[in-house]
Amino acid sequence: MSIPVTTRFAPSPTGALHLGNVRTALFNWLYARRAGGRFVLRIEDTDRERSSAALEAALVAELRWLGLEWDAGPDREDARGPYRQSARAAIYAGAFARLEAEDRAYPCFCTALELDVERRRRLAAGLPPRYAGTCANLGAAERAQRVAEGRPATLRFRVTTGEAIEYEDLVRGPQRFVSDDLGDFVIRRADGSAAFLFSNALDDAAMGVSDVLRGEDHVANTPRQRLIARALGLDPPRYGHLPLLVGEGGAPLSKRDGSASVAELREQGYLPEAILNLLGRLGHRYASEGWLTREGLIAGFDLAALGRAPAHFDRAQLRHWQREAAHRADAAKLEDWARGHVPPGREAAFVAAVRANLELPADAATWGHLVFGELPCAGGENARLIAGAGTAFWDAALEALAEDADYATLIARLKAATGRGGAALFKPLRAALTQRADGPELAALLKVMPPAVAMARLNAARALTENSATRP
RNA sequence: GCUCCCAUCGUCUAGAGGCCCAGGACACAGCCCUCUCAAGGCUGGUACGAGGGUUCGAAUCCCUCUGGGAGCGCCA
Numbered sequence: 028m029s030i031p032v033t034t035r036f037a038p039s040p041t042g043a044l045h046l047g048n049v050r051t052a053l054f055n056w057l058y059a060r061r062a063g064g065r066f067v068l069r070i071e072d073t074d075r076e077r078s079s080a081a082l083e084a085a086l087v088a089e090l091r092w093l094g095l096e097w098d099a100g101p102d103r104e105d106a107r108g109p110y111r112q113s114a115r116a117a118i119y120a121g122a123f124a125r126l127e128a129e130d131r132a133y134p135c136f137c138t139a140l141e142l143d144v145e146r147r148r149r150l151a152a153g154l155p156p157r158y159a160g161t162c163a164n165l166g167a168a169e170r171a172q173r174v175a176e177g178r179p180a181t182l183r184f185r186v187t188t189g190e191a192i193e194y195e196d197l198v199r200g201p202q203r204f205v206s207d208d209l210g211d212f213v214i215r216r217a218d219g220s221a222a223f224l225f226s227n228a229l230d231d232a233a234m235g236v237s238d239v240l241r242g243e244d245h246v247a248n249t250p251r252q253r254l255i256a257r258a259l260g261l262d263p264p265r266y267g268h269l270p271l272l273v274g275e276g277g278a279p280l281s282k283r284d285g286s287a288s289v290a291e292l293r294e295q296g297y298l299p300e301a302i303l304n305l306l307g308r309l310g311h312r313y314a315s316e317g318w319l320t321r322e323g324l325i326a327g328f329d330l331a332a333l334g335r336a337p338a339h340f341d342r343a344q345l346r347h348w349q350r351e352a353a354h355r356a357d358a359a360k361l362e363d364w365a366r367g368h369v370p371p372g373r374e375a376a377f378v379a380a381v382r383a384n385l386e387l388p389a390d391a392a393t394w395g396h397l398v399f400g401e402l403p404c405a406g407g408e409n410a411r412l413i414a415g416a417g418t419a420f421w422d423a424a425l426e427a428l429a430e431d432a433d434y435a436t437l438i439a440r441l442k443a444a445t446g447r448g449g450a451a452l453f454k455p456l457r458a459a460l461t462q463r464a465d466g467p468e469l470a471a472l473l474k475v476m477p478p479a480v481a482m483a484r485l486n487a488a489r490a491l492t493e494n495s496a497t498r499p
Numbered sequence: 500g501c502u503c504c505c506a507u508c509g510u511c512u513a514g515a516g517g518c519c520c521a522g523g524a525c526a527c528a529g530c531c532c533u534c535u536c537a538a539g540g541c542u543g544g545u546a547c548g549a550g551g552g553u554u555c556g557a558a559u560c561c562c563u564c565u566g567g568g569a570g571c572g573c574c575a
Contacts, residue, residue: 216573383538453535465536
């Protein structure tokens with residue numbers, strides 16, 4: 028019994044989860060879900076120096092937050108695991124021993140310096156920098172002697188020359204590599220740990236991964252990994268290489284592109300669905316250009332719709348999807364945003380009034396303050412608008428409010444008292460009430476704004492008007 | 500240096516020889532709606548990197564150039 032599709036996400040906990048990584052995770056997740064298959068999380072923490080449990084925990088938390096749930100992983104072990112590479116040393120050791128016994132791999136005693144010199148020499152000669160094979164054919168005696176000298180050794184995979192390695196890339200189509208271009212590569216570091224190429228290839232096969240979508244920076248790794256799988260008698264997965272996600276100017280995505288890390292976006296209040304709607308369309312096309320639910324994202328995912336050119340991350344597009352997400356968000360979610368920025372118990376009424384203007388939690392804070400808080404004295408354009416309305420305007424407004432008149436009545440009184448209408452009426456009123464030129468409907472705003480606050484602001488406006496009138 | 504990949508509006512992209520003097524979305528501008536602004540609706544401007552072929556016809560096929568990206572590690 029074979030499972031049709033198993034994909035995986037295999038991050039190494041050496042840094043914050045990046046939008047580029049997340050997109051890779053997302054595509055694998057979507058592909059598995061679309062196919063009704065499995066999605067696996069494997070933690071690649073063989074580099075013990077740089078990996079940390081805290082980073083792993085953060086990474087797991089962010090994936091969960093995004094809703095990219097997995098069927099097997101370090102927290103959900105099954106027979107194919109363990110899913111943390113640091114726990115798989117014995118498995119790798121067995122494979123190393125076997126390859127070495129079969130002479131598919133050999134110890135290499137070259138030092139970093141020697142390798143570097145050779146690399147430069149080849150580069151200078153216009154040749155690709157590739158391992159020269161210095162240690163490939165050492166006799167048993169020579170090896171024993173070097174070991175006896177206590178010289179550290181890596182284990183190199185022996186690549187037979189003159190072989191063509193061909194396969195079909197899920198995204199790029201037919202691929203062909205010549206083994207001569209590969210060079211013997213390191214599969215075990217001098218400290219005994221497994222190198223990425225090796226553990227990654229072995230684990231994909233051992234964990235039953237059928238399909239891998241990964242960044243195009245892995246293209247050249249693929250032939251090597253196929254060689255490893257073959258030498259181990261394992262079935263390699265199909266590979267698809269995605270164009271990279273880049274930032275402004277086509278440079279690799281970085282902090283300069285503003286919050287390229289998931290943690291930061293989450294902190295700013297971006298919603299998972301917004302991020303998913305954006306990422307799903309970067310290097311991949313959905314038939315629908317509108318908002319997609321999680322189910323829609325899954326149903327519309329298609330390998331054939333994957334592009335091959337690098338995709339740019341654009342902040343404006345993120346904001347667009349965030350606005351969409353915020354407009355669709357549960358009132359409860361928006362009330363969370365409002366909590367602490369509005370008087371307790373007023374969250375629901377507040378959200379009902381301003382929700383069209385809420386895009387991020389920061390907006391809830393802004394409007395919470397503008398509706399319930401203390402405003403400084405109006406200045407600039409606001410002061411000009413307020414003073415320009417004249418004292419009769421404010422007197423009428425105060426009078427109406429004191430009588431607890433409803434909004435329509437208030438407006439009618441103002442019109443009657445001043446003859447103003449349209450912008451001439453609303454601009455000063457809005458300036459007095461919120462000191463902002465934009466915002467939610469005044470009617471709705473006045474409904475949530477405590478009468479005392481509204482009165483105070485109108486009084487302030489009247490005082491300001493009077494002041495500027497007596498001091499021409 | 501060598502190998503591989505890519506190239507349509509500012510950005511995401513549609514386009515697999517005539518349906519394209521290039522379509523959509525975001526952003527931008529204007530208009531409508533509304534008692535203001537936002538939200539919503541509508542309209543508009545902006546792109547096939549360059550040069551050569553092939554063809555009756557090319558954004559689409561081929562070549563060269565240019566530009567961008569990736570790789571060539573005891574990093575993943």
